[in-house]
Amino acid sequence: DIQMTQSPSTLSASVGDRVTITCRASQSISTWLAWYQQRPGKAPKLLISKASSLESGVPSRFSGSGSGTEFTLTISSLQPDDFATYFCQYFNSYAPPFGQGTKLEIK
Amino acid sequence: EVHLVESGGGLVQPGGSLRLSCAASGFTFGNYEMNWVRQAPGKGLEWVSSIGSGGTPIHYAASVQGRFTISRDNAKNSLYLQMNSLRAEDTAVYYCARIHADYVSGFQYWGQGTLVTVSS
Numbered sequence: 001d002i003q004m005t006q007s008p009s010t011l012s013a014s015v016g017d018r019v020t021i022t023c024r025a026s027q028s029i030s031t032w033l034a035w036y037q038q039r040p041g042k043a044p045k046l047l048i049s050k051a052s053s054l055e056s057g058v059p060s061r062f063s064g065s066g067s068g069t070e071f072t073l074t075i076s077s078l079q080p081d082d083f084a085t086y087f088c089q090y091f092n093s094y095a096p097p098f099g100q101g102t103k104l105e106i107k
Numbered sequence: 108e109v110h111l112v113e114s115g116g117g118l119v120q121p122g123g124s125l126r127l128s129c130a131a132s133g134f135t136f137g138n139y140e141m142n143w144v145r146q147a148p149g150k151g152l153e154w155v156s157s158i159g160s161g162g163t164p165i166h167y168a169a170s171v172q173g174r175f176t177i178s179r180d181n182a183k184n185s186l187y188l189q190m191n192s193l194r195a196e197d198t199a200v201y202y203c204a205r206i207h208a209d210y211v212s213g214f215q216y217w218g219q220g221t222l223v224t225v226s227s
Contacts, residue, residue: 043202043218043220044217046215049207049213087152094164094166095168096154098151098152098153099151101151101152
């Protein structure tokens, strides 16, 4: 089974900062990667699909890149609403695994 | 507008059973694969099960295989998860989720979740 590993587990940053979260797959997954944002007490929200395709309504400060085994989610200028937990997911499997999550905290 | 509303969660003793439901609206339910995803308190997301648009194929995570059964009723726009032989480690918020409209881009819509607590 393919495993997804995110880093870091926790990231402290300030409003206006540029931040990058990494997701690594245990074997090549082409660009079959999704990124989700989850705020406390809420359901996850799909931000990016197919590694770099921004979902409708998602602010352009979010971007995704990568292929194969290494992927990144970048937020170009953090806004207060962005402090949340982010998950990656390999999505071309009958058992689509998630990464363990990256909690983005206010510094 | 797409809506997914889960129900059926609650407190159950170890070894007990529970049936979760997910009521869907705002889209043609019978056209989409549906999934259950869970999240233990303070933990990450774990995919649990999926069911194809017409009722097959069906897949389960190894952690629930043989204990949980996913089903759907397209006439009632409803998704179900029958959970038997429940264990403490099944304690989680259970979300139903619909795949993306393009079928290959992740889980586009999620319900608000229903909490299942397995404890004596």
